[in-house]
Amino acid sequence: MTVRPMQVLYVSTEIHPALKTGGLADVNAALPRALCEAGADARLLLPGFPALRDALEGARRVASLAPRFGADTINLMRGSLAGIPTYLIDAPALYGRPGNPYTRSDGSDWPDNLQRFALLGLIAAAFADGGIDAFRPDIVHGHDWHAGLACAYLAARGGDRPAAVFTVHNLAYQGSFPGDEFARLGLPAHQFSMHGLEFHGALNCMKAGLFYADRITTVSPTYAREIQTDLHGMGMDGLLRSRAGALRGILNGVDTLHWNPATDTHLPAHYDALELAGKQRCRAHLAGTLALTPGEGPLVAVVSRLTPQKGLDILLDALPSLVARGFTFALLGSGDARLESAWRKAADGYPGRVAVRIGYDEALAHRLIAGADMIAVPSRFEPCGLTQMYGMAYATLPLVHRVGGLADTVVDASPAALERGDASGFVFDRPHVDDLCAAFARARLAWSDAPLWQGLQRTGMAQNHAWSVPALEYLAVYRELRPQA
Numbered sequence: 001m002t003v004r005p006m007q008v009l010y011v012s013t014e015i016h017p018a019l020k021t022g023g024l025a026d027v028n029a030a031l032p033r034a035l036c037e038a039g040a041d042a043r044l045l046l047p048g049f050p051a052l053r054d055a056l057e058g059a060r061r062v063a064s065l066a067p068r069f070g071a072d073t074i075n076l077m078r079g080s081l082a083g084i085p086t087y088l089i090d091a092p093a094l095y096g097r098p099g100n101p102y103t104r105s106d107g108s109d110w111p112d113n114l115q116r117f118a119l120l121g122l123i124a125a126a127f128a129d130g131g132i133d134a135f136r137p138d139i140v141h142g143h144d145w146h147a148g149l150a151c152a153y154l155a156a157r158g159g160d161r162p163a164a165v166f167t168v169h170n171l172a173y174q175g176s177f178p179g180d181e182f183a184r185l186g187l188p189a190h191q192f193s194m195h196g197l198e199f200h201g202a203l204n205c206m207k208a209g210l211f212y213a214d215r216i217t218t219v220s221p222t223y224a225r226e227i228q229t230d231l232h233g234m235g236m237d238g239l240l241r242s243r244a245g246a247l248r249g250i251l252n253g254v255d256t257l258h259w260n261p262a263t264d265t266h267l268p269a270h271y272d273a274l275e276l277a278g279k280q281r282c283r284a285h286l287a288g289t290l291a292l293t294p295g296e297g298p299l300v301a302v303v304s305r306l307t308p309q310k311g312l313d314i315l316l317d318a319l320p321s322l323v324a325r326g327f328t329f330a331l332l333g334s335g336d337a338r339l340e341s342a343w344r345k346a347a348d349g350y351p352g353r354v355a356v357r358i359g360y361d362e363a364l365a366h367r368l369i370a371g372a373d374m375i376a377v378p379s380r381f382e383p384c385g386l387t388q389m390y391g392m393a394y395a396t397l398p399l400v401h402r403v404g405g406l407a408d409t410v411v412d413a414s415p416a417a418l419e420r421g422d423a424s425g426f427v428f429d430r431p432h433v434d435d436l437c438a439a440f441a442r443a444r445l446a447w448s449d450a451p452l453w454q455g456l457q458r459t460g461m462a463q464n465h466a467w468s469v470p471a472l473e474y475l476a477v478y479r480e481l482r483p484q485a
């Protein structure tokens, strides 16, 4: 008997390298590929943003759809992105805008975001008929609020429909719209209720996913527990507790195609766990390009969106005492204007010891993570976090707040962990300057013990975060819902 591959429609918005605003793009380039390698027939469904349309290889039209949500022309294109079979929704009126896929250049949301992402959900659900490209998925797997309405549209179909899996990459962004816009969606009226996608009178796309999905996953086991609490639940903790039986935490992986110090094309030198000499060359090159003259202590990298989530205001407060203790900092980030200017000011205050680059720069991100001795991720909350995992793969020791995926991936260099031999970084318990500084003080001590430091580097490098592992966990979730596939 031949087993039919599990057919998965993977619904999201961005994908590395064509279009990226954060870690979601890295996940989307790696997970569907890993699902295919594990035997699934996984295909992407993405809005036809210009950067994606330009990158789509072998594009051909597979369907023309009736006008909807203010878009006169809606074509479905099929091709491939990052080697993954992909459907793009070509609807220029809704998606034909360059730049950030969610916001205008001034950072404000597009006023028609509801229509833009409702179309994505509506078309995802339309695959249920099997009439589009003869592809009828077993599973529609939506990611974050942009794909939340796919779950509502599927639920509205009832009957024999694909099962819906919804993955939360960040509960902080929920896609909330005025309740009176619900009428635009063409969904049954009963869905606009507390037992549906209504949230305190508003229409909430994240809640649509959380309420209507057959299974909910999030990107680390600790975050799966945290979002069921008042502290991290962003108002959804009650709903998530009620759905605890359907909720799973599956840790993200590292895409070794793009993040491997032995092959990384962005680096001036290469290295691996057996031969770290190339890392020193990366460090010298980085210090040179950023005009840094590192002190006696470690060179610390930060590569991050600049939002309150990331806790970089805490690091900023600690900067004077850390620079005095010999640390040197190099930050690459963009986002919140106030944080950007505060970090720029810090760079002016410590020439040669604090370098700041505001903007988005993929190559520099790789060179920072390779050339630094440590990477700091002091996030107040962190669903998974990728940069601490990239750091470990690049022998760059992470210093992180014990929260979410950071807690799941970094083992603090406590005496017990050092004894066991599984320590891989420095972890602090409360997002406060004092705790952060105490962890840096321990890092400074470890730095002066070269064999100890190298042991930590090698432990981090030896971790296996290959995407093949989480891909099997996702497949297991799909099989719970569709055992026959």
Ligand code: ADP
Pocket: 021, 022, 023, 024, 026, 303, 304, 305, 332, 333, 334, 359, 360, 361, 362, 365, 384, 385, 386, 387, 388
């Ligand atoms: P989040 O998804 O919350 O932004 P993650 O740690 O999961 O955080 O993923 C961040 C991704 O974005 C990583 O690949 C990181 O290298 C990249 N990144 C963040 N800021 C920048 C930047 N300014 N320039 C280049 N890459 C960046």
